[in-house]
Amino acid sequence: MTAPTTAAAGQQPQPQPPLAAGSARGLLDRVLRMRELAILVVLAVMLVATQIDNTSFLSEQGIKDLLLNATILVLVAVGEAVVVITGNVDLSVGSVLGVTAFAAGDLLKHGGNPVLSVALAVVLGAALGAFNGVLVGVGQVPSLVVTLGTLYIIRALDSIWVGSREITASLLPSGYKTFGHDGVSAVPYLALVAAVVLIAVGYFLRDYRSGRECYALGSHAQAAALAGVPVRRRVLAAFVLCGALAGLAGALYLARFSYADAGTGNGYELTVVSAVVVGGVGFTGGSGSVHGAALGALLLTSINSVLPAIGVSSVWVEAIDGILLLLAISVDRVMALRIAGLLRSRARQARTGTNG
């Protein structure tokens, strides 16, 4: 109660600081957009170069494949990005994806409604996310440890429940499988789903108060709490969203690969975290955007398509992923230092301006 009033009281005599803050935010936005633009340029150059080398790369089927390959990773990366923006991390997404994919398949196998089975996957994912969120937000335990624990717990329960059973293509209704690979000309249905989610979450983070609060608490949780941000509730919500999106991704994984077993999604969390970091979402929290994370996911999956198309051995894929990751982190670090310097010099200017 006291925190906001003191802040307001401090602001009233001088109208200068809000203005400075506004321009700082504009600067940050510009930088973020530049960061996303850079990935987009890298992606475009890579795709065009591949197309020149192999003219069938960007055929209708080729574009469809690129989008399909990225869809599932984009969905999980968007959820992960929100969690990372709040200054946390969710390592359990791979396990959640695996268990929800099987749950959806199990329902479909017994003649369940496809829409209902997708909903089941989303709800189950959200519930698992809520479990993470409660432990992290309310229990005040570091998310890295909590979600590493739930990664193993969920995978273990999944293994006990699933056992040696598997969901194979012949057990799934053909409409569900068609949904997994068909689309409107070159744009697959799955990519449309991912695009809708991306736009909605991006809009929420940019233009909603609660969305901006996610950035605030990721930048400095204590300061955000003092400023009246309901930290625990926001963290919980971020984990629920991340879980729900991992669940949705699980249902779509099933549609796309027509297969799920106890090992589905094993190790996927590392791919997701890579995509988020390559996409410019800072691991210290409070910076980056879901659009960046989605672009990072698209870039990573496209590399895996580009290399075979130009005949490069797949053993290079992992090395290239790693190099990209380090490159992304280096760029972010250099930019962070530059911005900090810029903001400092502006603040100095502002101070001297008011004094004089």
Place this chain on the structure above:
Amino acid sequence: MSRTSGAVAALAATGLLALSLSACGGATKSSTDKAASSAPAAVQSGSANPNAATKKGLAVAFLPKQVNNPYFNISDAGGNTALSALGESYKEVGTTSATDTAGQVSYVNTLTQQHVSAIAVSAQDPGALCTALKQAMSAGIKVVTYDSDTDPGCRQVFVSQASAEDLGRSEVDLLGKELNYTGQIAVLSAAQTATNQNAWIGYMQDELKKPQFANMKLVKIAYGNDDPQMSFQQTQGLLQQYPDLKGIISPTTVGIKAAAQYLDGSQYKGKVLLTGLGTPNDMRSYVQDGTVKAFELWDPGKLGQLAAYTAVALASGQITGAQGQAFTAGSMGSFTIGAQGVVTLGAPTVFDSSNISQYNF
């Protein structure tokens, strides 16, 4: 992508990867190659009497890599069928995890204490079971490995599902017939370092040198790392890089499934043929909708039957496990023990639309 992580290794170590396919994937690795590699055969004691009568009332225990695994359910049921036909008793024990080696060792010890007549075991690890199995053999229990071998000194006979040579050559023959022996083909393998895959691919390349394959060319070997997404993208890459590609051989159950699913949902369906090693349950819908004409694998039921007949022949004194000895396995005919005490089931079973409905594993 970045799957080779400590976290993944830790997951595997906790024994959570209870995949049915890891059973037969791993099986092929340890069987076909270990049998071909060196290491001295077990010193066989006693002499065989091929005309000895088959004993009745023997207790034969099956110890699969993992119980409740669809693949081993079939193989052990085959063993049960053969044993009841001969008037022997059957039981199955084992761990619920395919990576619980310590658990498998304690099952061997228990069976030794119970003094069963013979043990048919699919080893989770080639070396770890050795001490326990040698103890069992010195107590007079006959030891047969099936599907997945131990070191040759730790058992009397290994019942191998198929030889590397049979698997490699027959896959090329299968695709050759479908393609009328013309056109470009590619291989979608697992990891570049997988010994069993490379052994099979070596035989494929050798088979392609035969005159009838003069118009068939292997243009590329791609590696999907037994990961669905990676196998998907490698398949896409093959089709983009080689627009004239006519066929793909994927000698891995994960690879063939991913390639089939991709072909099924793409413009290449029906234009590019696919074959390889797969399980009927995984491949059923692709065979039914015409994406895949035929693929192959050994019949696990027959593998279990042969393991049972081998165990009974050993316990009856008809064979000791030395090279050149022969025995009869019921309706399956006569089998001869090869080098290092290996009996091979024979050519793999080909599954197509005419017979796939009879199999459920």
